[in-house]
Each structure stands twice: as C-alpha cells, then as structure tokens.
Amino acid sequence: MRFSKTFTAMAVATVLLGGCQATAQQNSANNAAVVQQQNLPDVAISYESFTLDNGLTVVVHEDRKAPIVAVNVWYGVGSKDERPGITGFAHLFEHLMFNGTENYDDEYFGPFERAGATDMNGTTNSDRTNYFQNVPTPALDMALWMESDRMGHLLGAVTQDKLDEQRGVVQNEKRQGEAQPYGRVFGFLAEQTFPQGHPYSWTTIGSLEDLNAASLEDVHQWFNDYYGAANAVVVLAGDIDVATAKEKMQHYFGHIAPGKPLKKLQSWVAKSEGTKRATMEDNVPASRIYKLWNTAEMGTADSEYLSMLVDILASGKNSRLYQRLVYDEQIASMVSGFQYERVLAGQFFVIADAKPGVDMRRIEAIIDEELAKIIAEGPTAEEVARTKFSTIAGFVRGAERIGGFGGKSDILAAGQVYHNNPGFYEQSMETLKAATPADIQNAAKRWLTDGAFVLDVVPQPNYAAAEAQADRSALPEVGELPQLDLPEVNTFTLSNGLEVALAERHDVPTVQMRLVIDSGYAADFGGKVGTASYTMSMLREGTTSRDSLSLSKELETLGTNLSAGASLDSSSISMDTLVTNLAPSLEIMADVLMNPAFSDEEIKRKRGLWLENIKKEKAQPTAQAYRVLPQLIFGDNHAYSVPFTGSGTEASIQSLTRADLVNHAETWLRPDLSRLVIVGATTEAEIKPLLEQYFADWQAPASAAPEKQFSAVAPQTEARVFLIDQPGTPQSTIIAGQLAPSGNVENAEVIDVMNTILGGSFTSRLNMNLREDKGWSYGARTGWVGADEAGLLLASAPVQTDKTKESIEEILKELNGYLGDNPASAAELEKVIANKTAKLPGAYETKGALLRSIVDTLEKGKDMEWLEAYGQRVEAIELDTVRTSADDILRPDALTWVIIGDLSQIEEDVRALNLGPVTKLDSNGNPL
Structure with missing residues (x-):
C-alpha cells in the first residue's frame, strides 16, 4: 500500500500531460546538504477496532477538529471475485446500492444532500467496493441507518426495472470511457498480460455482453454471496469516540447476517517470460507506448521498492525518463509511470507519448537504457531521499482529512481490507524509510529483467446475528446542525504595498498560500491568446539563478508544491509547504515571481508540449466544445471569446516570443494588482518578516496599473x-x-x-x-x-x-x-x-478548501462575515x-x-x- 500513491488504471488511462525526468547532474551543495539532513516525519493515525458478533469489523479514529464524521464502508468484494461470464457485477452493484432499499426506496443521495454530506461517493476496483461520506455529527445516525439498510435490507428493493436502469447507466459509463482517447487500452492489457481465467484478466467495469446477460436472479445471488456483515469493514473517523461507536454500530448493524463463508485467493502474480508485443489502432491524438511487467503483489517490500523506483524512473519532472525523452531529446510529449498495486499481483507501467514522426522503438530503446542503468548501478542516494520525502509529504497532506480518497478513514479501511490490519500504513512507511538504493536495485533485477509486454483460505468463525434493534420503519432525524465558525482573517500590508490576508490553522504543520493577480486569460485581449497561461506556466521553468530541473528538484527535496497558472479572470502562484521548510520555500517562490528566466530553450521545449496538449484537447469532446463555445457566444471582439481551456490556439502559441512573455510579466505581475492569501500553521509575527525579506524587492512600476478591457455583448436572440x-x-x-x-x-x-x-x-x-x-x-x-x-x-x-x-x-x-x-x-x-x-x-476541513473560499470572498470585495453568513443568505x-x-x-x-x-x-x-x-x-x- 503506497499511501496516497496507489493508482487506478482507468485514472492513468486519461492522463494527458505528465512527466518523468532523469536526475540532473548540476546538483548543488545545498541540495546535497538537504538530503544528508533529511528528517522524515513520523505520522501516526490513532485508532481502535472491534468486531461485532456477526463478524462486522469496525475501526474508530477520533479527530475533534471539525464537527463531522467520516463514514467509510468497505466490502471485501471486487471484480477479482467474478468469473468469466459474470464480469462487471461488483461495479453494477455499486450503482444498485445507491438506488434505494427496502425501508428507504428512493435515491440514496437525497437525505445526505439535505444533511450537508461531503466527500460522498462509491467506487469499485479489482479488490474491494467502498461507500463513503462525511456528515455533520448530528447526521451520523441517519448515515449509519442508511448504510446498514443497504447492507442488510437491500434485495427487496432491487427490482427488474432498477436492474435495467442501472445496467444502462453502467453501459453508458463503459461507452463513455472507451470513447476517450486510449480508453480501450486497459481492457486489452488486462486480457493480454494475465492468463485466461485470472481475476485481473478483465476490467472492473466488465463486458457489455455479461451485463446484458445478467438476470435479476443472478444479481440477487451475487449480493447474497458477498455482502454479508463478516465481509465488510466500517471506519468511523472524526467527531466520535469508541464507546459511542460501539453503541451505534450494534444498534444499527448488529442484526445483519454474517453472510456466506468465502473462498479468496491471496496471491497470483503470473510473472511472465519473454517479450510480447501488440499494436492497437484507435482514434487518438498521438502515438503512445505502454511497457509493463507483472510484479509483486501489494503489501510486499518489493512492491514498495518498485513504487519508489517508478518515481525515480518515470514519475514527475525530476525523473530520469522525462529528461531523456521530453527535456533533452524532445521526442516525447508525455512520460508517466506507476506501480499498479493490487492484492493478487502488481504491474509496473511506463507510458510515453511520441511526438509526430518519432519512431516508437527509439523511445522504447531509451526506456530500456535508463532501466538498465538502474539495474546495473542502482538509483542515487539523492533520488531515493527525494522520493521518500515527496511520498511522505503527500501522505501527510492526505492525512489532514478524515474522509475522501487518501484521507484517514480511507487509509485505515484499506489496511484492514487488504492486510487485515488498519495500521498497515506504518509497515509501508517503515519499509519506505528503511529503503536503500540497493533494495530498489535488487527489486528491479528480480522483476524487470524479463517478461515485458509492450503496447504493449480460513474457516469462517461461528458468527451469529443479534436481534434487530434499529427501528426500520423511519429514517432517524438529523439533529440540529452546528453553526459555521471560520478562523479570523488578519490582513496586513507589506512595505511594497502588497496586501496579505492570513488565516491561522495549526492542525498539521503545513502552510498554503496563493498570490492572486488581476489578469488571467482576459488580459490577452488585443494580443495573442494563451499568453497569460503560457507566461505563468513558464515561471516554473527556471529563474536567472535556477534552471528548470534544479528548481523542480529543490522543491521536491523540500516536499514543497509550487505551481503557477491562469484562469479566465486572474493569474496565480500557489505554494503548499511544510512549516519546517517555509523560509527556503518562500525564497524560491519569490525567485520564481521576480526573476523568471524565460529562456529561449525552455520556451521552445514547452511550445512543443503545449501544441501537443492543444491537439489532445481537440480529441477530447468536452474540452473541444469549451475551446469553440466561448467565441460563438461572446463573438470575436470580447476578452472572454477565447478557449476556456486557456491554452490558446496553435497559431497564437507558434507566434509567441520571449518578448511577449517578458512584456506580459512586466505589465501584469505587479504588487498593486495582487493579493497574497495564506492559510496554515503560522502567525503574522512569524511570517511577515519572512515575506518582507523575500518580497520587499518586488516593486510596482512607476506606470499606472493596466486594466482589462471588456466590450459589450448582446445575448443571442435565436438558437x-x-x-x-x-x-x-x-x-x-x-x-x-x-x-x-x-x-x-x-x-x-x-x-x-x-x-x-x-x-x-x-x-x-x-x-x-x-x-x-x-x-x-x-x-x-x-x-x-x-x-x-x-x-x-x-x-x-x-x-x-x-x-x-x-x-x-x-x-x-x-x-x-x-x-x-x-x-x-x-x-x-x-x-x-x-x-x-x-x-x-x-x-x-482542509486548508486548501479554506484558502479557495477566502480568495474568492476577497476577490468579490467581501469579508469573512459575509462568507460566514452564506448559510443565512x-x-x-x-x-x-x-x-x-x-x-x-x-x-x-x-x-x-x-x-x-x-x-x-x-x-x-x-x-x-x-x-x-x-x-x-x-x-x-x-x-x-
């Protein structure tokens, strides 16, 4: 379990632009010192678990920072529990379980929407099905009633009409996925890389034929086989304690039948020999290579080592393959990779998009070269240190939340379902911290030297159900909800005139900030569309003292996220860093803002990638519509008649020069057009001196600040x-x-x-x-x-x-x-x-959510009282x-x-x- 870095294949299938690049040779002494002094934080998620007499496992984590509770229900059933001819049942049931129960035969979302649930969803993968939501504490009884009702009282509401309806929805989901560029790849790879009958040889969504053939009797039998209490885990995280959890869980779930004894595979790696190749023709914007190996299953040390390896080799701008393929030789527009961790087997993926006219074998040869170097020499100590820090930093950020993907309830549930241990993340973290270059090198030797594909039980305890306690004739009422109470926003002004707004939140040791500039795509009016987005993106491509690769590596070593971009009405630079690294991170942020290099070499590199991305936008129907619709509605003479993707057009991007970017930055990136909003574990007394130290030299020019120009637009009078x-x-x-x-x-x-x-x-x-x-x-x-x-x-x-x-x-x-x-x-x-x-x-709950709302409120000219009064309005x-x-x-x-x-x-x-x-x-x- 790689913390929040466990990917799903379908998510990877839709990646458009990513990166991986080799370690640059110009490492500074400062970077080396950071690696030597690297202190990896300890992260502990306290929990207690207990099991009801019917076999239902319950895990409780107490976190009182907000009056909400995450309810996370995992069932130990996924597509791997299907068999040929009945594929797609686990995912189909995910949909059916949102369509009403015997005691609440209506849309599942209704009561939760009324109660203000957030992070609410259900998902299915190869190994499990889960349902989760965050609810205000007074709505917990309602949530438990609803979850227990669909666990124990569902089948009477699963009718032929509902089956037919949701079958159609799932089939459209499948069509929609396959309609996307590269949308058929992972179904084909599943068939080709696992032997016939292997539980991973079909996709989670299943086949249209199997879904069409599913009878109501088949579907009822599937539920009876897999959705008993003893095959489920419920995690309650947030504003709750164990005593309360025991009482409520027994009350609502104690009567539910344990379910049938189950036979479950524990491992089937299916390691391959030799190289197999295949070609698929599809409607895609660029040629793409997938190279993968069948590897160790989730929970093994080798799976952890391979996850680290893929970060070093093919994940992110500092990975080796990005430098070779995208940065140096410029023959690929995208490189990505991931260790696909699953219970029975893993797979190691490397993916790259070729630029037009580039031979795919040339790209594959470089992939093989870089992999061979790691197998022969191992990764560097710096690479290993960097991926440790960035992985743990991501885990820390996820653990700020009680629910949702990567939140604490998700982490604990995954540990219990996959490894029978809610705290399994600690073992993963210890493996990560102790990993050496030799460990990673040896794992690569064991798994990645052969078998490439290129496109590429225990008896059940004697459980018994208790007598029903909950009244199933009516849904529990949601109690009185707490009032919104947001932290105070303190505003102050720096010596250069920059307005700063600070909201303190000291729950985890991170600070997030966003510098908002009144420009955006609309500032391109009268010039070259895409200039604002291009200019802002170039800020991350190097300064006068740091080249692009060094900048990216330094940020990764600090565990800091720094991004720059534009939207329709504004541009922004955003930073998320650990408190311990606030000062060096601010120094980098200021350098990026005030000293962008805008090197011709980097402009040229980015131009090729940018044009490839425009091509991909045109291949994705919704993105294509948002490219053309604004001009149709606003006409030719309006600041909003630009592609709402912000990427401009091929012609405008081809014509952009360094002078255009410099002019945009000098015109619009000025303190009198900006505001810095900060949320996190710091105070004005701590951060204001740092801001003065690093941003005092950012001064507004003598010229008057520019204003965006808007023309009138008449509404359309006919369709x-x-x-x-x-x-x-x-x-x-x-x-x-x-x-x-x-x-x-x-x-x-x-x-x-x-x-x-x-x-x-x-x-x-x-x-x-x-x-x-x-x-x-x-x-x-x-x-x-x-x-x-x-x-x-x-x-x-x-x-x-x-x-x-x-x-x-x-x-x-x-x-x-x-x-x-x-x-x-x-x-x-x-x-x-x-x-x-x-x-x-x-x-x-999160700093990011609070930051976004404060930014939006201040941009509207309002204050925190206005934001807090939203509910009253x-x-x-x-x-x-x-x-x-x-x-x-x-x-x-x-x-x-x-x-x-x-x-x-x-x-x-x-x-x-x-x-x-x-x-x-x-x-x-x-x-x-």
Missing part, C-alpha cells in the same frame, strides 16, 4: 447549432450555452440554487432524467460560469449516439418545463437549501425568487448548441429537430 464530426465515436457530446449574469451580482446565491435544482447536482432534474430515468448518459449537468464581467449558463450531456436527438429533446423539455408548467418546487428548494447549509461545517431564499431568476435568465429558444459526435449517425436527426441554423465546424471551430 444556433454547430456540429463537429468525430467519426466512429460511440457517444455524442451535447453542450448548450447562453449568456448569464456575472458571478458578482447580488443575487448570486439565488442563481446558484436555481441552477442546482435544474442540473447542478446528482439529484437534479437533468441528471435524473437522462441518467437515472432513461439510462442514456453517465451524467448530465448544468453549470453557471460566473466570471467577473459576464457569465455563461451551460447544459452538458455525453449520451449514447443513437439517443442524440431524443436527449436534445429531453434537455429542452427540462428547460421549458422549468419556465412553464413545471417550475422549481418548494420540495426541491428545501432539499437544495438543506444540502448547501448542512455541509458547511465540514466544507472547510441561502436559507432566506424564497421560491418565487428562484422562479423569477429562472424566468429572467433561461432562454431555451436562444441556445448555442455544440454537438460533437459521429455525424454520419446523428446529423440528419439533429437537423430534423429544426432548432435553428446548422453549421458544421472543423476541429478549430472554423465553419466548413
């Missing part, structure tokens, strides 16, 4: 349709947009609530229609982009190709109904208000106001539609709808 062809895709992507108010209007909360009812949440009208009722889409939403000057209201739905016309009709039916005979209801408003207010106490919203907002904003008859799909299958149907003039566009948004 228009724009079609983009993507031959062979199994899905159509539908995006419909219109002008809307800016995010700074006084009734912003009303607009947000109006949108949430329509399409802004899982249980919103649009998603319940297209996903839950029809099963045509994996998810459909509406969203309000509330920018500073103007806004957009967007409806989006990726749908199966043969339901494109019908889906457009349903979108229009929902919009017109909202304005006509089916306006927002009192019940819908009450649900949304309950959700938005009840989740507030847990909404600011929402609770005061009246139904008539929501309806009026919809009437004022929604224009279903004047939408701009962008529809991307196989036009040979959908164009005739779309034209038959007679929505308005139809124009076909090329991938750049130009009319054909």
Whole structure:
C-alpha cells in the first residue's frame, strides 16, 4: 500500500500531460546538504477496532477538529471475485446500492444532500467496493441507518426495472470511457498480460455482453454471496469516540447476517517470460507506448521498492525518463509511470507519448537504457531521499482529512481490507524509510529483467446475528446542525504595498498560500491568446539563478508544491509547504515571481508540449466544445471569446516570443494588482518578516496599473447549432450555452440554487432524467460560469449516439418545463437549501478548501462575515425568487448548441429537430 500513491488504471488511462525526468547532474551543495539532513516525519493515525458478533469489523479514529464524521464502508468484494461470464457485477452493484432499499426506496443521495454530506461517493476496483461520506455529527445516525439498510435490507428493493436502469447507466459509463482517447487500452492489457481465467484478466467495469446477460436472479445471488456483515469493514473517523461507536454500530448493524463463508485467493502474480508485443489502432491524438511487467503483489517490500523506483524512473519532472525523452531529446510529449498495486499481483507501467514522426522503438530503446542503468548501478542516494520525502509529504497532506480518497478513514479501511490490519500504513512507511538504493536495485533485477509486454483460505468463525434493534420503519432525524465558525482573517500590508490576508490553522504543520493577480486569460485581449497561461506556466521553468530541473528538484527535496497558472479572470502562484521548510520555500517562490528566466530553450521545449496538449484537447469532446463555445457566444471582439481551456490556439502559441512573455510579466505581475492569501500553521509575527525579506524587492512600476478591457455583448436572440464530426465515436457530446449574469451580482446565491435544482447536482432534474430515468448518459449537468464581467449558463450531456436527438429533446423539455408548467418546487428548494447549509461545517476541513473560499470572498470585495453568513443568505431564499431568476435568465429558444459526435449517425436527426441554423465546424471551430 503506497499511501496516497496507489493508482487506478482507468485514472492513468486519461492522463494527458505528465512527466518523468532523469536526475540532473548540476546538483548543488545545498541540495546535497538537504538530503544528508533529511528528517522524515513520523505520522501516526490513532485508532481502535472491534468486531461485532456477526463478524462486522469496525475501526474508530477520533479527530475533534471539525464537527463531522467520516463514514467509510468497505466490502471485501471486487471484480477479482467474478468469473468469466459474470464480469462487471461488483461495479453494477455499486450503482444498485445507491438506488434505494427496502425501508428507504428512493435515491440514496437525497437525505445526505439535505444533511450537508461531503466527500460522498462509491467506487469499485479489482479488490474491494467502498461507500463513503462525511456528515455533520448530528447526521451520523441517519448515515449509519442508511448504510446498514443497504447492507442488510437491500434485495427487496432491487427490482427488474432498477436492474435495467442501472445496467444502462453502467453501459453508458463503459461507452463513455472507451470513447476517450486510449480508453480501450486497459481492457486489452488486462486480457493480454494475465492468463485466461485470472481475476485481473478483465476490467472492473466488465463486458457489455455479461451485463446484458445478467438476470435479476443472478444479481440477487451475487449480493447474497458477498455482502454479508463478516465481509465488510466500517471506519468511523472524526467527531466520535469508541464507546459511542460501539453503541451505534450494534444498534444499527448488529442484526445483519454474517453472510456466506468465502473462498479468496491471496496471491497470483503470473510473472511472465519473454517479450510480447501488440499494436492497437484507435482514434487518438498521438502515438503512445505502454511497457509493463507483472510484479509483486501489494503489501510486499518489493512492491514498495518498485513504487519508489517508478518515481525515480518515470514519475514527475525530476525523473530520469522525462529528461531523456521530453527535456533533452524532445521526442516525447508525455512520460508517466506507476506501480499498479493490487492484492493478487502488481504491474509496473511506463507510458510515453511520441511526438509526430518519432519512431516508437527509439523511445522504447531509451526506456530500456535508463532501466538498465538502474539495474546495473542502482538509483542515487539523492533520488531515493527525494522520493521518500515527496511520498511522505503527500501522505501527510492526505492525512489532514478524515474522509475522501487518501484521507484517514480511507487509509485505515484499506489496511484492514487488504492486510487485515488498519495500521498497515506504518509497515509501508517503515519499509519506505528503511529503503536503500540497493533494495530498489535488487527489486528491479528480480522483476524487470524479463517478461515485458509492450503496447504493449480460513474457516469462517461461528458468527451469529443479534436481534434487530434499529427501528426500520423511519429514517432517524438529523439533529440540529452546528453553526459555521471560520478562523479570523488578519490582513496586513507589506512595505511594497502588497496586501496579505492570513488565516491561522495549526492542525498539521503545513502552510498554503496563493498570490492572486488581476489578469488571467482576459488580459490577452488585443494580443495573442494563451499568453497569460503560457507566461505563468513558464515561471516554473527556471529563474536567472535556477534552471528548470534544479528548481523542480529543490522543491521536491523540500516536499514543497509550487505551481503557477491562469484562469479566465486572474493569474496565480500557489505554494503548499511544510512549516519546517517555509523560509527556503518562500525564497524560491519569490525567485520564481521576480526573476523568471524565460529562456529561449525552455520556451521552445514547452511550445512543443503545449501544441501537443492543444491537439489532445481537440480529441477530447468536452474540452473541444469549451475551446469553440466561448467565441460563438461572446463573438470575436470580447476578452472572454477565447478557449476556456486557456491554452490558446496553435497559431497564437507558434507566434509567441520571449518578448511577449517578458512584456506580459512586466505589465501584469505587479504588487498593486495582487493579493497574497495564506492559510496554515503560522502567525503574522512569524511570517511577515519572512515575506518582507523575500518580497520587499518586488516593486510596482512607476506606470499606472493596466486594466482589462471588456466590450459589450448582446445575448443571442435565436438558437444556433454547430456540429463537429468525430467519426466512429460511440457517444455524442451535447453542450448548450447562453449568456448569464456575472458571478458578482447580488443575487448570486439565488442563481446558484436555481441552477442546482435544474442540473447542478446528482439529484437534479437533468441528471435524473437522462441518467437515472432513461439510462442514456453517465451524467448530465448544468453549470453557471460566473466570471467577473459576464457569465455563461451551460447544459452538458455525453449520451449514447443513437439517443442524440431524443436527449436534445429531453434537455429542452427540462428547460421549458422549468419556465412553464413545471417550475422549481418548494420540495426541491428545501432539499437544495438543506444540502448547501448542512455541509458547511465540514466544507472547510482542509486548508486548501479554506484558502479557495477566502480568495474568492476577497476577490468579490467581501469579508469573512459575509462568507460566514452564506448559510443565512441561502436559507432566506424564497421560491418565487428562484422562479423569477429562472424566468429572467433561461432562454431555451436562444441556445448555442455544440454537438460533437459521429455525424454520419446523428446529423440528419439533429437537423430534423429544426432548432435553428446548422453549421458544421472543423476541429478549430472554423465553419466548413
């Protein structure tokens, strides 16, 4: 278990740009000293565990910093427990268990939304299924009632209609995944790299044929086989103690049957011999090589060593392969790698995207060269020290949270389910800390010298269920929720005029900050689109005293995250560091801000990667739509008529010069256009002298500060349709947009609530229609982009190709109904208000969440009292106001539609709808 670095294959399949690069030779004495003095922190997650008489394991972690409790339920069943012919059942059941129980036969999310649950989801992988949510403490009984109801009282609610509905949703999820570039790769690799019948030789989502063949009897039998109490673990973390947990768990779960005795495989590594090769043709923007080896299973020392090795070899900008392939030889636009840790077997992946015209064998030869060097010589001590620190720093940041992916409840549950030990992370950490270059070298020798693929039980105790105690006739009431109480924000000004806002939070020894600059994509108006994003990204590519590789290595050694980027209305530099390394990290941040090198060599390197990324955006339907839609709505003469990805166009990026970047930085990166917001374990007395020390030389020029230029834009008066062809895709992507108010209007909360009812949440009208009722889409939403000057209201739905016309009709039916005979209801408003207010106490658990909200509040010209009063403003919203907002904003008859799909299958149907003039566009948004 590699802490928060355990990846899923499907997540890796969608990586667009990443990096790995070899260690640079120009290591400074300062870096060497840091390595020698490296002190790896000890991280302890206290817990107690107990087992109910029915075999249900419960793990409790007490953390009283916020009045919330994470409820994390893991079942020891995943796709590895299936067999050929019944694949996809574990994942299908993940969906079915959100669709109501015998005692609450309704959408599972409803009570949780009202109670303000956060970090709520369910996931399935090869080895387990989990369901998790953070709830305010008064809602704990409700959450336990709901979780115990679907564990012990589900099957009576699993009907043929629900099976058919969720089967359709899962099939659309599969289609949506396979419609993405490289979306079919991991299914093919599973079949080719494990022997027939191996539990990892199929994907978690399963096959369409097996899903279609699943009968209601099959599905009921699957639940009876695997979802007993003795095959489950419940972790409660947060505002709770063991005594309370024992009482509540016995009350709600004690009566549930243990379930059947199970036979479970413990290891099946399937190490290969020889090299096997395969070629797949697919609709992708770049050639990509996958090279992988079957390796040691999760929990072994070798799996830990290989996880460290892949960081050194192929993960991140300081890895060896990034330097060779992306940085030095510039023959690849992306390199990534991961040790795919699973219970029965592991796999070691290296992935690279070739630049146009580059022979894939040339890239493979370099991969083999760098791997051979490590096998022959081992990694350097500095490389090992760096990956130890960065891994543990990531673990520390994850352990700030009680729930969600990588949070404390997740860590404890994984330890119990995978290793029968909630504290297994300590063993992993000890292995990591003790690892030597020789350990990593020897693991590479054992596992990576042969067998490459290139594309590439125990008797059950006598458990017995107790008599039922919980009243199953009614859902427990959620108690009175605590009021939002945020830390005070202290503001002060540096000698150079820079405004600083500080919110102290001393829970874990980290500090996060963001320097916000009033520029963004809108500052490109009248110039070359993409300049703001490109300039900000170049800040991380070296300063006058640190080259790009040295800068990245120094940050990694400190365990500091530093990023720079731009959004529509602002640019920013963000930093997240450990308190012990605050001073050197601030020195680097200031250097990046004030002394960017903008070297021609780095500009050239980045340009190639940037252009490749634009190509990948065009291959991804939603990204492509967000590239062309702004110009269609705002027209040619507006600061917002730019690709909302921020990447610009091929022509504008090709024409960017060093002078353009220098001019943008000198014009816009100035203290009188900026604000520094800080959240973390520091005080004004501690940090202000450091800020003065490092930022005092950053002075505003004598010239007046620039202002962004905005022109008027008239709302569209009639509907228009724009079609983009993507031959062979199994899905159509539908995006419909219109002008809307800016995010700074006084009734912003009303607009947000109006949108949430329509399409802004899982249980919103649009998603319940297209996903839950029809099963045509994996998810459909509406969203309000509330920018500073103007806004957009967007409806989006990726749908199966043969339901494109019908889906457009349903979108229009929902919009017109909202304005006509089916306006927002009192019940819908009450649900949304309950959700938005009840989740507030847990909404600011992390520094990052608090930082984002403070930044947004200050950018709107508001203060913390305004932020804390958010719940009161929402609770005061009246139904008539929501309806009026919809009437004022929604224009279903004047939408701009962008529809991307196989036009040979959908164009005739779309034209038959007679929505308005139809124009076909090329991938750049130009009319054909």
